[in-house]
Amino acid sequence: MQTSKRTVRFKIYRYDPDKDSRPYMQDISVELDPTDKKLLDALVRIKDKDDSLSFRRSCREGVCGSDALNINGTNGLACLTDVDDLSQPIVLRPLPGLPVIRDLIVDMTQFFKQYHSVKPYLINDDPPPERERLQSPEEREELNGLYECILCACCSTACPSFWWNPDKFVGPSGLLNAYRFIADTRDKATNDRLDNLEDPYRLFRCHTIMNCVAVCPKELNPARAINKIKDMMVIRAI
Amino acid sequence: MNVAKRTFDALIVGAGGAGLRAALQLSEAGLKTAVLSKVFPTRSHTVAAQGGVAASLGNTTEDHWHWHMYDTVKGSDWLGDQDAIEFMCRKANEVVIELEHYGMPFDRTDNGKIYQRPFGGHSMNYGKSPVMRSCAAADRTGHAMLHALYQRNVRANTQFFVEWMALDLIRDGNGNVLGVTALELETGEVSIFHSRATIFATGGSGRIFYSSTNAFTNTGDGLGMAARAGIPLEDMEFWQFHPTGVAGAGVLITEGVRGEGGILRNANGERFMERYAPNLKDLASRDVVSRSMVTEINEGRGCGHDKDYVLLDITHLSPEIIMKRLPGIREISIRFAGVDPIKAPIPVVPTCHYQMGGIPTNYKGQVVHPKLGDPNTLVHGFYAAGECACASVHGSNRLGTNSLLDLLVFGKSAGESVVEDFKAGQLDLKPLPDDAADMSIGRIARLESQKGGNAVGEVRIAMQRAMQKHASVFRFKDLLKEGVTHILKVAEGAKGTYINDKSKVWNTARQEALELDNMIEVAKATMISAEARKESRGAHVRDDAPDTPEHPNGRDDENWLKHTLWFSVDNHLEYKPVRLKPLSDDVEPIALAKRTY
Secondary structure (H helix, E strand, C coil), X not given: CCCCCEEEEEXXXXXXXXXXXXXXXXXXXXXXXXXXXXXXXXXXXXXXXXXXXXXXXXXXXXXXXXXXXXXXXXXXXXXXXXXXXXXXXXXXXXXXXXXXXECCEECCHHHHHHHHHCCCCCCCCCCCCCCCCCCCHHHHHCCCCCCCCCCCCCCHHHCHHHHHCCCCCCHHHHHXXXXXXXXXXXXXXXXXXXXXXXXXCCCCCCCCCCHHXXXXXXXXXXXXXXXXXXHHHHHHHC | CCCEEEEEEEEEECCCHHHHHHXXXXXXXXXXXXXXXXXXXXHCHHHHCCCCEECCCXXXXXXXXXXXXXXXXXXXXXCCCHHHHHHHHHHHHHHHHHHHHHCCCCCECCCCCECEEEXXXXXXXXXXXXXXXXXXXXXXXXXXXXXXXXXXXXXCCCEEEECEEEEEEEECXXXXXXXXXXEECCCCCEEEEEEEXXXXXXXXXXXXXXXXXXXXXXXCHHHHHHHHCCCCEEXXXXXXXXXXXXXCCCCECCCHHHHCCCEEECCCCCCCHHHHXXXXXXXXXHHHHHHHHHHHHXXXXXXXXXXXXXXEECCCCCHHHHHHHXXXXXXXXXXXXXXCCCCCCEEEEEEEEEECCEEEXXXXXXXXXXXXXXXXXXXXXXXXXXXXXXXXXXXXXXXXXXXXXXXXXXXXXXXXXXXXXXXXXXXXXXXXXXXXXXXXHHHHHHHHHCXXXXXXXXHHHHHHHHHHHHCCCCECHHHXXXXXXXXXXXXXXXXXXXXXXXXXXXXXXXXXXXXXXXXXXXXXXXXXXXXXXXCCECCECECCCXXXXXXXXXXXXXXXXXXXXXXXXXXXXXXXECCCCCCCCCCCCCCCCCXXX
């Protein structure tokens, strides 16, 4: 673990539509304190010197999903990435494939549109019982690895299929969330959910490239969830 | 500056647990509702809650809302209002079951019910032994809850204004609340949101302290807006320092770790809580555990090179239990402390976590203020819920798992109150005053034209260090006095903040400057209220109010069993009585007693 002051070099994507005609890469060096361990700590340090550097951040512990970036070519969360593990200059870009609003801030409209398109809520029209709906520990375990998604968009914006068809392909995050409800024994809309994805693009544009699995900061496996949905499509067709 | 105007039946500021729960009531009742949030809803800080939500479901051990009420009153050190506490504890089962029906992925018992674990200060039979009351989704309860509430709002077609920061509360000459001004971060445009009813659900402001478990975004925006508009802030001297923040990093380690059997140890390996709380030990109330830890450190029994932390030990638990019940904690511990808790204990220190005080409300989530001799006069059109509000259910110290319960119960009741008041015809759309947006425009114009001055980051860190030094876990008469002078000086500096970035597009420098204005209000309220309260109670313990036979634990009910109200104008203080009578006759008032665990 790094315990001393050190200077770290960056190349950061800059673009302010209010004053820049086009984006550019800016070379920045910053001195870090011994307590600055994560990439987010370094970004905050840079912003202390140049308040115009714009990026999103909130919880700083990897659970809110705000600070996803493209870090040395790989998507990840700034708050979970150890700055001393990165080769320098550390190249920071906004998440690929989404429109850039300013600097490291992207427009996530398309990403959330796809999330919303899978009806990401429990559907069960039976009158609710007085107490909780029962679910065995084994049934509940089926949701592990699914419900923990933080909607950071690291996976979908690492996916070539999503880059090509962000308006038509649901993308790994949306599909993981679709399967989260299919897998829930309390949900009664499995058939409708499969109908909703039975389409050459929405589900089947996934070509199992596996970038989603490689980059997920929560170590989830969207590709496995997608395969399970594909299997259910096949079983349903027989 | 061109200011657009939008009109709604109801407006909610904040889309964490309380805001989203309130939004469901309004959307499902068909009111034209807008929910403003400066972050996408699932980024709100409710997402970071870990250990659980309290409800006396009794799924594993016997339980009653009476016991929960007793624990909460005792936890509050009798400063909580017993009508609001009865209301919350009685509503707990209903709101937790609703959440399960919305799809929240609670862990399960072997018979398929919601899994419950023990938590600090929660007991059976009025303090006799720990009870399993905390309903949990592993150690990610807040995340699971916030997502379930957002998802239910997607289903209910709630209208969100995402990445809009509310700037100022709009009131007319009679004090009625008419909505807010807000800044769209992407464009830099300011709009007026004119509304019949305004609910604040803006969360806490733990970022006023240097060492905090809170998100960067917890800047007390609702409190700042209310204070600038003449609404008092209640009981702001009471701040919770969570016993187990990761040493150095500040990231939260849930009390659920101790609920699952974790033990705090000093440098000698001693389970020191046995000396401070012989009955509940490591599961005593948070203020008690935090003070015990700081005492151990101050007396030289801390761990590490600088002897400045203690250890949270779960190495005696089976790896299976840790992986199943505390997977997020293991992840945090490896990432932020460099320790795998299966193999070695986690270094922890008390860290600022939660604000017990806030915007004064009644148990219906209606904002109240003193007027014509009645301290609980309604502020027309104004409601608040969650951490930004003070109902008061937490009094001078909150029990773990009661915050998620608070935001569900009072988010719902604030929403219900708006719907009721709307249907009763009490919420007419009052005309906007001509100067509705002037304060906000003035604040932005000052930042725009300011040439040179104090950097926002420098003023912010001066404030954070002042709060940490003068108003932390233990408080001292002289330090509090100096602290008041100090924080007022910092507040002067905040009036002359300067930003280099003048862009209109996603200007985070401007956002941070505006947030600092809000934090400064909270910091002043805290220091001034704390200096004035000359007793020890709950989280507020001072050296000149020690434990004596006459005043056990330093608490002085004769003079100080009352709520503080701080007003931003002139920093003046008023007080109002604690409501010692429960809401119904179903339960006796919980009589004053010495608080021991």
